[in-house]
Amino acid sequence: MRNPTRYVTAILAVLVVIALLFMPLPQQVGLDTRIVTVASIQRPSKVVFDYVTTPAHWPVWHPSSLAVSGSVDHPLDLGEQVAEEFRVAGRRGSVVWTVTAREPPGKWTIEGKIDGRPAGTVTYSLTSTASGTRFERAFTYRAPSMWFAILNWLVLRARIQSESDEAVLRLKSLLEVTPQH
Structure with a gap:
């Protein structure tokens, strides 16, 4: 062995970098991602407001929503x-x-938690237009x-944006074709 100290230092440096990659980031670090469709x-x-704020409908129009439980029928x-x-x-x-926030028919916000940790926020903003609704x-x-x-920067953000775009297109198609009760 030429210099065992050099190898030990290199291994420790790699372990420190790995630990830093997986260490929770402080709340002050502004690494929020916002996906808008x-x-x-x-x-x-x-x-539109009544439909999108009724969880039983989510699996119908959002490809990421597999199932909902709890208060889903209103x-x-x-x-x-x-x-x-x-x-x-x-x-x-699974997210709860x-x-x-609820200001019908203009705004609705939900905050999610996965295993008790913040998982994200979804906000629907609706504006009446001459032809219907800007959602x-x-x-x-x-x-x-x-x-x-x-x-997220390399892969996730683009996939989530694509899923959100598909969801809103499905919502538009569904609501414009099917009369809602």
Whole structure:
């Protein structure tokens, strides 16, 4: 061996880098990602609002929503919760959503937790237009670690944007074709 200290130092440096990649990031680090998708839906804002805020409909129009449980049969009110099984960017899991803002028919926000940890926020903003409704869906999530931030930048963000775009297109098609009750 030429210089065992050099090898030990290199191994320790690699271990430190790996540990830093997986260490939780402080809340002050601004590594939030915001995915926004907008569509013009030729239906009144109240119809769109009631449909999208009723969790039983989510698996019908959102490809990432596999199943919902809890209070799913009505538009959720402030403070109500629902559990959702999801597959986002290939990752399966379960999230509990809590309604944190509700201003019908213009705004609705839910905050998610996975295993008690913040998982993201979804906000629906609806504006009445001459032809119906301008619907905006914004999904905001924070990178919990540097490793996640790198993976998000390389792969996840684009996949999540694509899934969100598909969801809103499905929503538009569904609501414009099918009369809602």
